[in-house]
Amino acid sequence: MKILITGAAGFIGSHLCDLLIKEGHDVIGMDNFITGSPDNLAHLSGNSKFTFILHDVANFIFVPEKVDAVLHFASPASPNPDSPYGFPNLPIQTMKAGALGTHNTLGVARANNARYILASTSEIYGDPAEHPQKETYWGNVDPNGLRSVYDEAKRFAEALTMAYHRYHNINTGIVRIFNTYGPRMRLDDGRAVPNFLQQALRKEPLTVYGDGEQTRSFCYIDDLIAGIIKLLYSEIHEPVNIGNPQEITIKELALKINALFDNPAGVVFLRNKVAGKDPDRRQPDISRAKEHLNWSPSIDLTEGLRRTIPYFQEKMREEH
Ligand code: NAD
Ligand code: UDP
Numbered sequence: 001m002k003i004l005i006t007g008a009a010g011f012i013g014s015h016l017c018d019l020l021i022k023e024g025h026d027v028i029g030m031d032n033f034i035t036g037s038p039d040n041l042a043h044l045s046g047n048s049k050f051t052f053i054l055h056d057v058a059n060f061i062f063v064p065e066k067v068d069a070v071l072h073f074a075s076p077a078s079p080n081p082d083s084p085y086g087f088p089n090l091p092i093q094t095m096k097a098g099a100l101g102t103h104n105t106l107g108v109a110r111a112n113n114a115r116y117i118l119a120s121t122s123e124i125y126g127d128p129a130e131h132p133q134k135e136t137y138w139g140n141v142d143p144n145g146l147r148s149v150y151d152e153a154k155r156f157a158e159a160l161t162m163a164y165h166r167y168h169n170i171n172t173g174i175v176r177i178f179n180t181y182g183p184r185m186r187l188d189d190g191r192a193v194p195n196f197l198q199q200a201l202r203k204e205p206l207t208v209y210g211d212g213e214q215t216r217s218f219c220y221i222d223d224l225i226a227g228i229i230k231l232l233y234s235e236i237h238e239p240v241n242i243g244n245p246q247e248i249t250i251k252e253l254a255l256k257i258n259a260l261f262d263n264p265a266g267v268v269f270l271r272n273k274v275a276g277k278d279p280d281r282r283q284p285d286i287s288r289a290k291e292h293l294n295w296s297p298s299i300d301l302t303e304g305l306r307r308t309i310p311y312f313q314e315k316m317r318e319e320h
Contacts, residue, residue, distance in 0.1 A: 002026045002065060004114075006057050006105055007073035009036030011184045012119070012177070015225050016071060017041065021049045023229070028063065032056040034093060035076045035085045040184050057101035058093075067112045069232060072105040073119040075154075079147060079274045080190025088275040091149040098153025099160075106164045106172075115171045117232055118161045120239060122178040122282055123151045132247075132283035135176065135239045147276035158239065165237050173231050178243025178284045181304065182221030183311035187319075193218065196254055197305075197312045200261040210272040212251025217283045219244035220304030223297035230293040243284035244297040253301075260305060 003020055007013035008029025013036065017027050021044070029041060030053045044050040055061065057074045075097040081088035102118065109116035125133045126141035141151045158174055165172040181193040188194070196206045219242070227242035248256070254267045272278050289295045299307070 001068035002028070003069045003071065004028045004030060004063055004067045004108060005071045005073060006030045006101065007036065007075065007119070008052070009033055009038060009040050010073065011040070011182070011186065012180065012221070012224065013073045014040035014184055015182070015221050016073065016228065017044060017050065019225050019229060021047065025049070028053060028065070028067065030055050030057065030061070031074065034090065035186065035189065037186070057104055058096035059104070061104045061108050063108055067108065067114050069115040069117070070105050070109040071117045071119070071232070072102060074101055075119070076150070078189040078191050079150065081146075081275050082273055083188055083190030085186055085189045086275070087150045088146055094149045095153045098150070098157045102157040102160050106160065106170065109170050109172070110164065110168055115232060116161065116164070116173065117228065118157055118172065118174045120154050120158050120174050120176045122176055122241070122243065122284065123147070124155050124158065124176065125282070126151060127277050127279045128281065131281050132245065132285040133241065134285040135241055135288055142276060145276040171235060173234070173236055174239040175228055175231055176239050176241045177224060178219055178241065178282065179216045180219045180221055180224045180243075182308050187312065187315055192216070192250060192253065193308070194312070196257045197309065198316065200257050200263045201312060201316060203263055203265050205265040205268040206254040206258060208251055208254050208267045208269050209274060210269070210278060212254065212267070212269065213249050214278055215247050215249050215281045215283065216253070217244055217247045218253070218301055218304070219297055220299040220307065223299050227289060227293065227295045230295050234293060236292055238288070240289050240293065241284040241286055242289055242295070243286065245283055245286055246301055247283040248301065256301070257305065260302075260309070
């Protein structure tokens with residue numbers, strides 16, 4: 001297949017490019033580098049199976065060749081207002097990537113009669129009142145709070161994707177991605193894993209926001225990518241959760257990372273810094289992915305962190 005991937009220079013997008021090229025496909029990557037980096041694609045330069053288009057997906061998208069699939073992954077993704085790359089500091093760009101970017105990429109899929117995959121998120125469940133979260137849960141989202149620029153853009157994107165499926169009969173799919181980590185995460189995007197890994201490497205205290213009793217369920221990047229590829233090859237139109245159900249409190253995550261590094265500095269509890277209401281609990285119900293995609297994650301948190309650490313060590317060395 002020839003596949004267009006938006007957000008190709010980002011954390012998830014760049015791993016998708018790698019695996020799809022490895023599977024024999026031709027990939028066109030598109031990005032405007034607002035939160036991504038050319039470094040994530042440097043190893044593909046000169047690869048005949050990869051071309052890159054520098055473009056903002058909020059503007060009309062022209063693709064010079066016929067494509068068989070479109071994967072729309074372009075969007076800022078970190079909720080931390082302390083980082084210039086967090087969506088609270090890119091509110092309009094975030095809404096445009098989710099709304100106009102989804103419209104434009106669906107247009108490309110329609111013009112090419114291509115399979116379409118939207119990168120949605122567990123954030124569409126908001127601060128969930130149901131636990132764990134099944135795809136049938138409608139969510140608990142503040143429509144105009146500080147997080148809404150991300151959450152509501154993704155909810156709109158899901159609605160538009162289903163409209164293109166129902167009205168134009170486009171072969172669409174929606175992946176609801178839960179917290180994912182691994183090499184190529186931006187070190188300074190303010191998310192928990194990159195913050196904690198860097199702090200532990202510097203032997204500083206880990207900054208736990210709030211009381212640290214809030215939970216997340218962290219999925220290693222390779223597991224996520226395997227699930228997305230299975231969804232791409234399927235004809236499933238309903239949203240599918242892809243994430244690792246191994247739930248952990250943020251305090252436990254910090255203690256685990258400190259233990260991996262023998263970091264004596266411990267943790268420091270800070271006033272919660274994230275935008276809006278920090279969701280209390282998050283855990284995917286992955287029955288649908290298991291049943292329809294025969295997918296489940298295989299890399300646990302300890303192993304995933306071990307595989308992630310060398311990247312952070314290398315990047316921090318480069319910075320000095
Ligand atoms: P990222 O910031 O590393 O990657 C996003 C990429 O999109 C960046 O390269 C950025 O430059 C690009 N981009 C943003 N706006 C653009 C625009 N208007 N035009 C062109 N390119 C643009 O983030 P990520 O973690 O790789 O997230 C990728 C996708 O997955 C996003 O859609 C995000 O919402 C979704 N997602 C990620 C997670 C996670 O845990 N990482 C969880 C849920 C959903
Ligand atoms: N968090 C934290 N310290 C940090 C960064 C994040 O305690 O330095 C918390 C944050 O408040 C949230 C959790 O870790 O409860 C996960 O945050 P992240 O930004 O990684 O993802 P999201 O909130 O989107 O799940």
